[in-house]
Amino acid sequence: MIYHGDALEYIGETPDILSRIIEGQASVLQDCGKIFDREGIRGEISEVILTGSGSSYNAAVGASVFAQKLLGIRVTPVYPVTVMEEMDVVSDKALVIGISQQGTSTAVIRALDAAGKKGFCTVAVTGEYEAEITRHGEAVLYVECGYEDAGATTKGYTATVLTLFLFFIMAAEKTGRITGMQKAEYISRLRRVTDNMPGILEESFGWCKRTADKLVNSRDLMLITGSSMRASLLEGCLKFSETCRFPVRGYEAEEFMHGIYNAVTEDTDFLYLFPADGYEKMRMEKLYGYYREKGYRHYAVNLPETACSEGQCANVLCCHFINDSDFSVLEYMLPQQMLFVLASRARGIDLNLPKDPEFHKYMGSKIE
Numbered sequence: 001m002i003y004h005g006d007a008l009e010y011i012g013e014t015p016d017i018l019s020r021i022i023e024g025q026a027s028v029l030q031d032c033g034k035i036f037d038r039e040g041i042r043g044e045i046s047e048v049i050l051t052g053s054g055s056s057y058n059a060a061v062g063a064s065v066f067a068q069k070l071l072g073i074r075v076t077p078v079y080p081v082t083v084m085e086e087m088d089v090v091s092d093k094a095l096v097i098g099i100s101q102q103g104t105s106t107a108v109i110r111a112l113d114a115a116g117k118k119g120f121c122t123v124a125v126t127g128e129y130e131a132e133i134t135r136h137g138e139a140v141l142y143v144e145c146g147y148e149d150a151g152a153t154t155k156g157y158t159a160t161v162l163t164l165f166l167f168f169i170m171a172a173e174k175t176g177r178i179t180g181m182q183k184a185e186y187i188s189r190l191r192r193v194t195d196n197m198p199g200i201l202e203e204s205f206g207w208c209k210r211t212a213d214k215l216v217n218s219r220d221l222m223l224i225t226g227s228s229m230r231a232s233l234l235e236g237c238l239k240f241s242e243t244c245r246f247p248v249r250g251y252e253a254e255e256f257m258h259g260i261y262n263a264v265t266e267d268t269d270f271l272y273l274f275p276a277d278g279y280e281k282m283r284m285e286k287l288y289g290y291y292r293e294k295g296y297r298h299y300a301v302n303l304p305e306t307a308c309s310e311g312q313c314a315n316v317l318c319c320h321f322i323n324d325s326d327f328s329v330l331e332y333m334l335p336q337q338m339l340f341v342l343a344s345r346a347r348g349i350d351l352n353l354p355k356d357p358e359f360h361k362y363m364g365s366k367i368e
């Protein structure tokens, strides 16, 4: 499949799209709200399984921590094949949510079918009306981000995470976990994060442009972040690989220290995504300092200016993130998205043209 849209424009549209989804949440959530009237599930979901491929899986990871905290039950993001493998140990009041932005990924459709057959309650999440996946869930949750005519999703990823957040807030209210007032508070925090996004995009552009030019000849990119930002790490690895087309790896900082550092070579460039605070940030600062001393090329998002030595600050993007403890996954992805799109362009790649446009057809991984 070949695409024709402009990924950078899609990133620019993201704040408006997210605001519209929040304002229109009542209609967005209407269809899937009905599953809570289902006999057996009312107030009694035992666990939630979230599944999808690529960015849809990463969006599931991005929403799962908050969902688990809010619902007080296990919310597990898994690949579709794992859903099939583990079906027999899933508790009978589980809710299985299958996500596919284009609605055509065959593995997630198969997983939803298998879950439905077992009698689990299923929800299909997609950005496309009439897509195949809509016929494989008991209810459908639409990600209202508009058609994304691009080889690599940007607005669709962020909009999926937000839509899942809204779904789980609704689920928590409907199952009596939170009050209407608590719900309003969560929504107002989400608004605060999305209202701040235009500023982040503006602040990021110059740094992303400069850094993209520096990544033109990069042959090995290592993303480092904290566990609280693992969705951004997974999505960053996927999208830099997909759009810039060279080896990209990514690790949670402590994990990197347990062996991976042996695989650093003189070709390795580092991209650090710093969490706002806490133990992980401290560990990352130490690691950053170690490789800085050794003269490695490194770039960083969100490292406080005080921590960079003279002459190093050009490599650091200091953004005014809201740093909401539950919802920052939405904002941290924006500079990364801008960077992989610009780096892909700087490397002379048309990200709308997959390396093999017939690949999915050959593999049967998407219905095309």
Ligand SMILES: N[C@@H]1[C@@H](O)[C@H](O)[C@@H](COP(=O)(O)O)O[C@@H]1O
Pocket (backbone or CB within 6 Å): 052, 053, 054, 055, 056, 099, 100, 101, 102, 103, 104, 105, 151, 152, 153, 242
């Ligand atoms: N290269 C794309 C990925 O970027 C995308 O994330 C994945 C899942 O797509 P969907 O969410 O439509 O199922 O499909 C393709 O393989």
